[in-house]
């Protein structure tokens with residue numbers, strides 16, 4: 194294997210060197226417990242405060258509205274279960290979409306077992322929910338709407354500001370899973386009327402096992418972990434100081450470069466999409482233009498098994514995905530792809546390529562060069 198082409202940035206990213214550099218002293222030199230009062234602890238406490246400020250300013254929230262978690266899944270679980278159980282007397286109805294990440298979908302499934310009612314909104318052929326469907330679904334029992342900012346498989350960016358506006362008018366809490374969006378598209382929780390927002394550091398060049406939940410001040414939500422006073426007593430436990438520092442630095446870098454980097458990725462994305470669409474029997478999944486995540490490509494090939502395609506690419510040193518990382522290896526085709534109305538066969542022939550900071554035009558050209566041959570070979574072997 195001569196080359197290594199990583200095109201799975203939506204699954205996870207590496208840690209940027211500047212991020213690691215800021216984290217390092219907090220593993221060894223500055224190890225003090227942030228809750229202690231001596232001087233080495235003031236250093237760690239100060240570092241946590243600074244990271245919280247950086248994250249808050251990246252989404253235009255207050256710093257006391259940011260709560261650190263162990264990642265995106267934990268933030269999603271907390272937001273949905275925390276709101277559901279704290280607002281039970283107001284109602285038992287939750288609205289989400291059928292293309293959410295499993296961290297949202299399976300949490301909603303669990304709440305159904307606990308006596309809650311969940312509406313799973315359908316999406317159109319591009320993966321957008323319809324605002325009219327949302328308006329009709331809200332009843333006087335509805336307590337929460339949870340709609341993802343951008344989809345992890347097909348890259349569709351939902352009409353978040355309009356959803357926020359409706360939730361505000363109807364007095365319903367609005368949570369968004371922004372794990373794929375943050376660092377790629379500008380987010381303003383005030384302007385967009387977002388009450389709760391989930392993020393995960395390893396999707397924007399920070400460490401794994403680190404995330405945050407933004408909870409708008411004054412919202413009624415259950416605490417997640419009972420214990421000490423950390424995270425304003427809502428999520429107890431000694432902080433992952435190095436992780437928090439890394440996440441803060443990573444979000445700062447992502448937001449600084451957001452405009453130029455998204456322009457660069459959109460150019461590479463569209464070159465790759467246009468090149469792939471020249472192959473016969475191929476279809477683009479998801480939206481185009483500025484309603485699609487800058488680094489996301491998702492196409493389906495007729496008469497191709499996605500898993501076989503992934504292995505062929507892997508043999509050439511190319512890392513890609515057939516769906517979300519969680520559903521890779523599963524036999525059932527992606528629920529997201531079935532929800533946008535494509536056939537089971539085409540869903541099984543899907544390929545997701547996600548680009549990031551190290552992606553070059555050379556890599557795009559290389560992929561476009563090898564793809565027609567790979568597709569031809571697989572089709573010949575299977576017919």
Ligand SMILES: *Cc1c(COP(=O)(O)O)cnc(C)c1O
Pocket residue numbers: 203263264265266267269294296341343344345370371372373393394396402403404
């Ligand atoms: C990756 C991802 C998650 C889960 O985040 P973890 O940090 O891996 O728990 C949740 N939602 C979306 C949209 C994701 O892409």
